[in-house]
Amino acid sequence: MSVVVIAYDDAGHVPDAVRSALAQGERVADVIAVDDASGDGTGEVLDRIARKEPRVRVVHHSLNSGGCGTPRNTGLRLASAPWVMFLDSDDVLAPGAVDRLLTAAVRYGADVAAGACVRREIPDGREVRWQPQLFETEAFHADTSAHPELLRDTVSVNKLYAREFLNRHRLRFPDGAFPYEDFVFTAGVYAAAARLAVIPDPVYVWQVRRQARRLSISLARDTIGNWRSRVAAQRFAVHTLDHGGHGALADAARTRFLEHDLRMYLRELPLRSSAYREAWWNDTRSLLDGDSRTAQALKSASAPARWAALAVLSAPSPPQEDGLGRLATLAGRPGRLLPPYALGPSGAPVWSESLPAELDGLEALAPEALPVTVDAEVTPGPCTRVDLTLHDLYGRLREAGPVSVELELVERATDRVGLRARAAWTEVTAEAPEAPGSPMAPLSPVAPETPVTTSRWTARIDGLELAGLTASHPVAAWDVRAHIRFRDGAVNETTVRALRAGLRRVVVPHPRRLLVLLQPYATHDGSLAFRVAPGVRGALRIARARAKRVLRGRLSERPAPASAAAASPAPPVRHAGEPT
Template sequence: MSRPLLSVVVPFHDVEKYIEPCLDSIAAQDVDGMEVICVADGARDGSVEAVRARAAVDPRFHLVEQPRRGPGPAKQTGVDRSSGRYLAFVNGDDIVPPGAFALMVASLEETGSDLACGNVLRLAGDRLVGSRPHRRVFRVSAPRTHIRRHPALLRDRILGNKIFRRDFWDRHGLTFPARWYEDRPVTVMAHVLAGAVDVLSEVVYHWRDHAVADPAAALRRMEPARLRDRLTAILDTAAFLDTHAPALKPSLDVESMRVDLRVVAEAVPDLAEADREAVLDLARRYLRGVAADVWREVPALTRLELRLLQNGMIEEIGRVLDVRRSTGEPVRVRPRGVLRRRWIADYPLRDDRRLPRDCHDVTEELTLDAEADRITWRRERLEAVIRVRVPGVAPADLCGGRLRLFLRQDPPAAQGPPVEGDHGSCVGEWRLTESGPTVVTADLTDVLAHGDGMREGVWRLHAELAARGLRLAATVHAPADPLGAWGPLRVGDGLWLIPAAGAGRRLKLRVRRAKAAVTACVFTPAGIAVSGWIRGSTVGEAAVLARGGEERLLSFPARLWRGTDGGVRFEAVVPVHAVGFPGGAGWRLSLQRGDDPPVPLALDITSHLSGTVGHRRFVVTRSAHCHVVLRERIEG
C-alpha cells in the first residue's frame, strides 16, 4: 500500500453531538491519499459508534479506542498510528472548512516549508465569529516566514489550523505531554524549530468555544488540575524559549501575564488551601522569571493582580477583581509628581508599601475619548460639535492644557492643493480650564472649501490633547446612535456631505458631488413626473431606470435637452400606478444616457415629498447616499 499524503489525527471524548459534522467536514476535504485516525479517549457516549459506522463505509477512517488518558496521550496515539507525509490534527467537536487541507498541503508543496498555518474562526453556539488571538496574526499571508520575523505567531497556540511535514515532526522528536494545554508547548516549539513557516490569511479551521453554550465549561478552566496544567504549559514553553529563542521570551511573558496568569489570579481566591499553595508555587516560579521591564508591558490592573498573586495576598486579590468586574464609571486617575509627572489610578491598596509603586501607574494607558455630538450645516457654515474627555481624569487636573482638532482627508486628496501638515488642517484650538471644555464646536467650512463648493472625498476628524505631561491623540468617533438624523446634508447644488461610521465607529465625513440629480417632482394622474440635470454635454436618447429590492428593473423613456445655461436637463414620467410597483418596496432611480452606464439620481431637493397617484400614496425620499428612493406609503 502506498504511503498516504496526509494523516489526520482526531482525538475525541464524549462529543456525540458534534462528531458527525466534524467527520463530514474532514471527509469532504479534496485531498487524494488521506487517512483519518480517530482516537476515542475513554469515550462513553454514542460518538464511538458514530466513528465506527463511518469507518465501515469510508476506508479512509480508522477507529482506535483507549482508556481515558487525556487529550495529549490521545493525540500521541494518533501520531504513532499514522503514516502520512503530512500531519494534521482536528478536535472531535471542531470543523474543517472546505478546501482547508488542500490549501495548506499545496502551500507546503510549493514552498518547501516545514509547516503551514491559517486563520481561525470561533464556533460560538451556532454562529461563526472571529477568533481574537488569530485575527491579527493571520491578517496577511506570508509564505516561508518564521516566528522570529513574525513574533505574533506566539499567539497561535492551537494545532487544528496547521499541517506539518511528518519528517520535520519526527526529526525534532515532537511529542505531547500527558496533561491539559498540551498544544501550547508543541506549537511554539514547532514554530521555533521550523526552517520556514507558511502563514495563510485564509480561514482553515473552526474551533468550538464551549463556554458560550455551556457555562460549566468556563468553570472547568478554574479547576485546580487545569490551573496547574496551564501553568506547567507556560513554564515549559518559557524554558524552551530561554534556550532556543531568548529574544521571544518577553513576548511570551506579556501574553502569559495578560491571559493565563490573570485566569489564575481570578481562580485562586476560591481554591481550597492545599490546591491554592500548589497553584501559587507554580505562578511564583513563572513570575520570578519575568524581567522588570516586561512588567511595564502589561496594564497596571494586571500588574497589581499579579503582584498580589506573587505576594500571596489572596484577600486583597478579591478587592481588585471587584474593580475589574465593575461596569460603572472609570476609576479616578490623579496626577503625581512635578519633574516627572505620572498618573496614578485609585485602585485598591494604592499606598500599600508591600507593592511596587508602578502597580497603580496608568500613565501609558490613558486615552483620549472624542465623540461627535452632531454635524450641522447652517448659514453656509459646516460645524462639528465634539465631546472630549480623558476617562478617569477630572477636567481640573488638565487645566492649562491645549486641545486641537484636525481635519484630514482619507485617502490623500486627489484634487486641489494638499492638506497642510502631517495631521491635516487645524480647525480649532482651545485652552482647557477647570471646567473643561468637554464640548467644543469646530467650523470645518474653510478647510473643505474648494472653488464654489467643497473638496470631494472622505474626511476624518482627529483630536490632540497636551496637558500636564500628557500627549494624547484620537480619531473622533461617531455616537452609538444611528447617524440618519444628521444627514445627508445638502451643502450646495448637487453637493452633499454624508456622515457615516467606519471601522471602530470612527466618524467619516464623505463629500460627494452628484453626477445627476432630481430637482423637481410632481404627482400627476399619469404618474410621478421627475426632472433635473445630468453632467456632461451629450443629449439624445435616455431612460429613467427603477431598480427594486428584488433586483427587478423597470425602464421609462426620458427626454434630454440643453438648458439656457448650457447644462443638460432631463424629464420623465414614472407611471407608478400602472406598472405594478409592489407596495412598500423601495425603488432606486437612475438615469441612462444612450449606451452609457446608468448614473444614480440624487435627490437635490431640501425636503422629502409625498403625494397621491390614483388611489395610492407615494413618498419620494433619499437613501443614506443621497440617491432618490421611491416608496409606496401603506396606511395601517
C-alpha cells in the same frame, strides 16, 4: 495527508468532524479517528462511519488517557502520509483548508503551514478570528525562532505538519491528563526553527458551546485547578524554549502570558468566589515574583497588562469589590483606567493611595493608546439619549485636546456596525490652587502655588432610533464603542462605562413591528450595551432569559447537601485549542 481526529464522549458531534475532513477531497488519504475510551457510544458511531468510508480508520483506547495529548500521539504514530493535521471531535475543518495549506507548504518548501482559526459561537453563529494580526496576508518565515510574535498563536489544530519534521525533532504532545497541551507542543515547533508558511484563509473552526453540559477546558475557567494547569503548561513551554537555546523566544512567551492569559483571568476575577480569589491571588503573586526573567517580561509588557500585574504584585491580598472591578476593567480590551486617580509620594501616578504601584510609562503613551474612561448615562426611548463624560487622565487629555466623539453600535453576533452618531466635546474646567501632588495636575512639574486647571469633557448624543436596527438574531446584543478624536487627528477607540442611572427596559412602539423592547445594560466588565428585541415574541424571549438567570442565581445561593458537596464535579470536556 492524514487527519487525526480525537474523540471522547462526543457521539453527537464527531460525525461532523470526520465529514469535514473527508470533504477536503482526495488529498486526504486517511482519517485516523482515535476513540479515547468513550462511554457514550462514540466508538460505535465511528465504527459505523468506517464501515461505509474506506478512508476512515478507527482506533479504540481501552483506558481513557485523561487528556488530548495521548490520543493525538496515537494517531500520529499510526499516520503514514507525509503530512498530518489534528482535529477535535466537536470542531470542523473549513472547506478547502487542506488544499490551501498543502499548496502553501509545497510552494515554500515549509515544514509547517498555518491558517486562520475561527471561533464560532454556537448557537448564534458569531465568528471571531484567533490572533488575526498574524494571518492578514500570506507569508513565509524561514526560521520561526526568529519571530517572537508567532508565539501569540498557541494552538496546534490550525496547522499542517510535515510528519518527517515532527519525527526528526521528536515532537509529541504531553501524554496523560495534561491540560493546555498545545502550549508545550507549539513551543516545541517554534524551538525547532520550523520553516513556516502562513496563509490568511480560515482553515479551522473552533465551535464554542457555552451552554454545553460540560464546558471545554478552555471555557471551564472557574476552578483554581484550571489556572494552575495553565500556569504549569506555560512553565513547561518556557522551559522547552529555554532548553532549546532560545532565550529570546522564552522571554517573548513570558510577555505573551502576561498580555493574554493573566489579563483574561483577571477580567473574570470579580465573578469568582472569595476562596478562588484568594488562591488565585497567592498563586499569581508567586508566579510574578518568581525570577528575574519574569521581572524583565513585566517591563516588556504593554502598559495595561504591566500595571495590572504590578498592582497584583504590590497587594498581599485581593482588593474589595470596587477595587477588584477597577482592576478587572484595566485588564479589559481595551483597558480603561477608572477614577479616582492618585499620585504617590514622589509625584508619580500610582494605582491608588492605598496601593502605590506606579503607572510607569503613562507620560510616554500616545493619545490613542491612553486607557481613557468615558462614562455614559442613558435615557432610553423612541429617540434614545446618551450623555457622555470623558475624564482627564493626569492632564494627558488636556494636552491632547479632545475634539469630538463618535459612537458606534456594533452587533455582537456579526461585528457589524448598525448605527453611528457623532457629537462635539464641551470642556468643563475648574481652577484651584492645587499642588503638583494633585491627581489632576499635569505630569510636568509646576510650582506649588500655581493654580491648576482640572478638566472633564461632556457630550450629548440624542435621537438614537434603536428600534429600527435590523439584526441577524431575534434578540440582538449591540455593544457600544466610542471613537475619541483629538486636536492632532489621533483617535482613541474604547468602550464606555455604563452608569446605573437609566439602565431600565422600555417598550417602544414601531410601525412595522408593533413594539420593540430596548434594554440598556452593563456587561460583566461594566461596558454599555443594548439588547433590542422586536415584536411580542422578542420581548418574551428577554423575559424568559431574565427569569432563567434569576432562577440560576437563587439556586446557586442555596447550600449544597453534604453528599453533593463531597462529590467531585464532572470534569470539563477536553479541548485542544485555546483561542480565547
